[in-house]
Structure formats: C-alpha cells, structure tokens
Amino acid sequence: MSKKLLSCFGRRKDRTSRVMASESIHAYSALPNSGNRECQQKPSLVSQFSKEVTDFSSQYGSETSISYTACNLAGRSNIYPTYGDFTQACVFRTYGPWWNEVPSSRKKFNKRQADFCSEDFIEVSFDIEVYPCKLEIWETYNPGAVVKIVACDSSSGSDVDSGKARWQTIWKGEPEECPPKSRIFSPPLTNPFFKTKLIRLELCSVKCHYYTELDCIVMYGSLQPFPDLEHLSLIQQMEEYKNYSEPDNYVYMITSLMNQISVDASSQGEALDGNSTIYENKEGTVPVLEPKGEEEEKEEEEEEEVEVEGDRVEELPIDTTAVTQDDTIVEDNGFFDLLPEEVIQVILSYLDLSSLINTCCTCRLLQKQCSDSLQYTELNLQPYWYKVDSSVLASFQSRCGHLHHLNLSWCGGRNNTVSTAAFDKFLRMCGQELSTLYLANCTFVNSDVMKCIANFCPKLKDLDIQGCSKIDGTDLLHLQKIPNLTRLNLYRSLVDTNSLVSLIKVFKNLEALNIGSCIRINNFDEVCLALGKNCKKLVSVDFWRSKTITGDGLVALAQGCPDLEELDIGWCPGLRSGSASLIQLVQTCTKLKKLFLTANRNVCDVDLMAISTHSRQLQQLDILGTREVTRDAVLRVLQNCPKLTMFDVSFCMSIDFSCVEAWKKEFPHVNIKKSCQH
Secondary structure: OOHHHHHHOOOOOOOOOOOOOOOOOEEEEEEEEOOEEEEEEEEEEEEEEOOEEEEEOOOOOOOOOOOOOHHHHOOOOOOOOOOEOOOOOEEOOOOOOHHHOOOOOOOOOOOOOOOOOOOEEEEEEEEEEEEEEEEEEEEEEOOOOEEEEEEEOOOOOEEOOOOEEOEEEEEEOOOOOOOOOOEEEOOOOOOOOOOEEEEEEEEOOOOOOOOOEEEEEEEEEEOOOOOOHHHHHHHHHHHHHHHOOOHHHHHHHHHHHHHHOOOOHHHOOOOEOOOEEEEEEOOEEEEEEOOOOHHHHHHHHHHOOOOOOOOOOOOOOOOOOOOOOOOOOOOOOOOHHHOOHHHHHHHHOOOOHHHHHHHHOOOHHHHHHHOOHHHHOEEEOHHHOOOOOHHHHHHHHHHOOOOOEEEOOOOOOOOOOOOHHHHHHHHHHHOOOOOEEEOOOOOOOOHHHHHHHHHHOOOOOEEEOOOOOOOEHHHHHHHHHOOOOOEEEOOOOEOOHHHHHHHHHHOOOOOEEEOOOOOOOOOHHHHHHHHHHHOOOOOEEEOOOOOOOOHHHHHHHHHHOOOOOEEEOOOOOOOOHHHOHHHHHHHHOOOOOEEEOOOOOOOEHHHHHHHHHHOOOOOEEEOOOOOEOOHHHHHHHHHHOOOOOEEEOOOOOOOOHHHHHHHHHHOOOOEEEOOOEO
16 A cells, blocks of 8 residues: 555544544545556545444444444544454444344345345445545454445435435445455445435345454545546436336437437447347447337327326336236236136245336236235335335335235435325325334334324234334333234334333233333333333343343343343343342243343353353353353353353453363354454
8 A cells, every 4th residue: 555545544543533523535646446556547536534424223332432333433544454343443233143043033024135135234424525436444353244335416316305315326245254354345336427425334244253343434536527427327317217108218218318328320230120220339239219200109099098007116126117908918928827816826925026016017917916915915125225215105005905014124214205194194004904014213203103103003013113213202102002012122212211111011912122222211120120010921122231220120020021032131230240130030031042141240150150050042142241250150051051052252351262262162063252352
C-alpha cells in the first residue's frame, strides 16, 4: 500500500471523537482497483470513511455503551490490521447456526427466495454523494459474513411524499468460511446509475466460527458520472421496460434506447421474418421488431379486448403481466389441462414467490392456479424489502384470503414506503387467519399499526416487532386483545415494566419471550414474578443485558416455569452466585437445552457442578468472562452433558488455549469457543 493511502487509512487514537465527528474527504488522481493497489490514472476520485450509522438490525453491545456496538462502524479505522476480539468493533448479536437450533428460532417459510440468506443489516451514511466505484469493508475478526451491498439513491429516487426509495444491489455473494486473519474486503461492484451517500450491508454469519467484527467502511467514488455510466443507464432502462404490458411498446422503447446508444447501423444482421432486425452491442445480439403503425395497433385492439389484472406487483423483481381473459390455452402445454387441479396445486406449492408469479403470466390455466389463495397461505416479502411499498401490499390482497404467515421484516425503509393506511387495509382483508406476523425493524410500525394488529388479527400467535422504535409500552397494550399469543419478540423495543407485566397477565399461553436490551424495563424481577405466576407454558425467555434482574427473580421464574428449555441471562450484573439462584434454576428446570451466562462474573465451580448434574439435555452453554471457574468444573460439564454441541469458555481466566485444544480432541462433537485478542 502506498504511503499516500496509508496516511489516509492511518489508525486514529482519539476514540471519543470517532463516532460523531465528520470524517475528512480525500481527493485522488488514482482509481483504486480491488485486485491491485497500483492504480490507473483517473481524475476527480474521492475517498471517505462512513460518517454515521443510520440503522441496524442488532448489536452485541448495550444501548447505552459504545463497546461492541453498531456505531463503531462510523469513522476511521481503530483496529486494522490487528486481528482479534476488540470492544471498539461493530459486532452483531448472533453467529453460526446456534440461534437457529433453539426453541426461540423463527419459523422457516417454505416459499422463500433461494438466494436470500441475510440475517442482519447495517446502514451507513457518508458526507458526500458520489458515484461509487469501490467499497472497502475492513473486517478484523471472523470475516466472511457480508453477503450483499445495496446503495440508495438519496436524491431523485427517494421521495417521502410519493413513498418511493430507489435502491440498487451493487454486489451480492454468499457467506464464506475465511482464514482467521483481518482483511479489507473489496468485492467488484456493479456501478449504480446515481450518486449515493447511503450504503447498506447485509450479513449472514452462519459460517463464522465466532462473532464477526467490522472496523470501518471506506467508499471511493467520483463526483461526476463515469464515461460509461450513460450507456449502463440505458441498459438498466431496458430492464425496467420489461414491465410494459404491451410487448410492441416494449420493443419500440428498446429500439429507441438502442438508437441512443449509437449502434452502428452497418452491424445489422439479417431480418427475421421481414419484421425484426438484429442489432449488435456490447451485450450481444438483441432482436428488435419494427414498431407497428397506429392503424395496425387500433385494428388489433378492436379484435382483442385486453383485460389486465388489477394487481400491481411489478415493484417486486418479477414480471407480472397478466394473461387476458380471451387467451386460449395452447394445445402443446405439456398436458397440464389434463391434470386434476389438486395435482397442479401440489406442483405449484414447490415454487418460491417470484417463480409463482412468473408462472402466473404464462397462460390462462396457470394464471388461475397460481392466483389461488391456497398458494398464498404464507407470504415472505423480507427478501424484497427495498421494493415493497403500499401498492405491492395492495396487489396481494385479492390472493391472500387464507394467509397464515406474513413476514414484512425490514420493509418500509427510511422513507416509510409502506403507509399505515395500506397496512390497515391489508390486515382488514387478510388478517383474520393470520397466526405469524414478523415486522422486525419496520419503520412504519407505530401506534396505529398496533391497533390494526389487535383489531384484525384475532388468531395471531407469533409476533416479532424487534427494533421497532416508534412504539412504546402504551402502544403495546393494544395487544391485550390477542390473548392467545404464544411468541413475542420485543428485542430493543421501548416496552416498560408496567406495560409488559400487564401483557404477561393476559398471555397465559406464552411460550417464548425476548426482552433483550429493553432499556425502559427498570424492574426485571417484577417481570420474572409475573411470568412465573401467569405463563406456566413458558419454554424460552431472553433477558440479554437485563441489568436489574436478581437471584430472587430468577428463582421465581424457575419455580413458576419448570418447562424452560432456553434461558439467556447474559450480561446481567445483578445476578450473584452467592444467592444459589442458578443452582435452584438447574435443579428445577431440568429440560434446559440452552443456557447463556455470558459475563456473569460470579459463576463458579459449584454452579457448573450443578449444571453437570441436572442439565443432561443441555446443548448450548455460554460462560464467557466467568473468572472463578476451573478446568475441573468445565471438564465435568463436558463429561456429563452428552448432548452438548456448543460451549463458550472465552475469557475464562483459568482456561487456556492448550486446554481447549485438548478438549476439542477428546470431545469432537462439541464446538468449544475460545475468543482471543492478538
């Protein structure tokens, strides 16, 4: 790396000013190449570190701290090139497959996009709008989780009044299993056709052996369009014109665009059937039909009355041109018309959402079958979060009369492209049978939305509203109208103690509750007492970073909920080992499969001995940061818990790496975690 670049990327010692300070912009005469640091000459290029984290899905750190939090991704590098576990990094809440193998894991939708695997996202802004040509993500621990990079048009394409926000995927890949060393990840980008200063990363940590940690982001770009951007923009417009309902109009528009690209007429090929011409361009050959005259078009319109389906779903990445009522089924259709409707329905049930709607456009027979409400008993729109707006919701209303499961997580965006009125109308028509509703990190969720859910979803059992910052405890009280709720995710919500206790008294059948990082709950013992008294079927509860929970609350929870299988009391400083509350917990709740005691400094050998004796079903155990446990106690757990698959002993003073390596050989079925700093 040249000295010039090193001066730009130098480590900054002043930690406190890193998050809020505006970072300087540097102009270069070189265009960086992801594969080679030696750059070709190119003027007007600027580079900049991210200025601010504007949104994110989860974080390992506390809401009131900067350690292990998302905001650490803003500003200059503070860690690279060092590899290891550092509090100054941006760290997300989960890693690996472990959170998907417990009772609290989300329902898996059958009709899900095959190439969508994102579990987390983080959105960062920059000082200056540029046409990006290169993005660097500085990964300093367990790299390989970034699977998608999306850029937002923060000028012409983002309008709050119209509810539009244009996003473009500039890179997409798969999660990687990378060697344990820091790296600057700079994938090849698809140049967007607009300036941007807002970038969104999507991550999937399923292949990471431990928490992935990010240090900073650097974006390179030009203040002016690159020479070939005009050409690329026209190519993009061609793709957009595919949504035209009239093929001839589409071809005419493509012809016009091709002429704008200044294709040499001498490169024309032979005419096809006397009506089409092959034009040659960089993308290959494109067949183009000559546009029909007005009289010819008028005659065809008189012969065939086209009835276009009212549903508007073209905002999804699929073509939804409807089949006309006067279309005739082609004889050579694979004999689909000879199959019973039930058989066709079974075949179509294997298609994902995009394929189902594309198939709807093939012929009248499949249009009818693909529009059947039985094909839409579940609707997962999270993979299309950047395309979903109010009109898309409206387009699905006629098909979702038997909707049971709906996932709108991440939808709505920073410009609230989904309106409260549109969501209200959708639930009025499609919410009566709804049992699963995921609205994680949805910006449109407010008090009115909570009223809609309470009024129109009487059969709702599974609700995820984590990260919804526009609702508080008062708004959540509307959920008292849904007494049969069994699963509730309130992670990073603004629920308060009194509101939550009132809800718990109503939810007698509650099985899973996530109240991790809920900073407005000031008395978690009261919450534990309410759960123990009212929720006898409770199987999973997440108290992650619940500062006020004590041994008394833990004992009350254990006595009232003996069927607990999953308990996270990580980073709960109020728990004291001397109270013997943990021992009473494992003696009473013998079905425990997951127990996280992360950073509980008072856990000792006596507690581990109790776990090894009573928790024979245990699969996951986290004792990170416990100071008083010894090797013998840890070994006892490994020997006596035969179903154990994950055991985190990071930062336990008495457990060194040589011990861990020896245990890995002796207990190969257990993933023993030992984080490190180099």
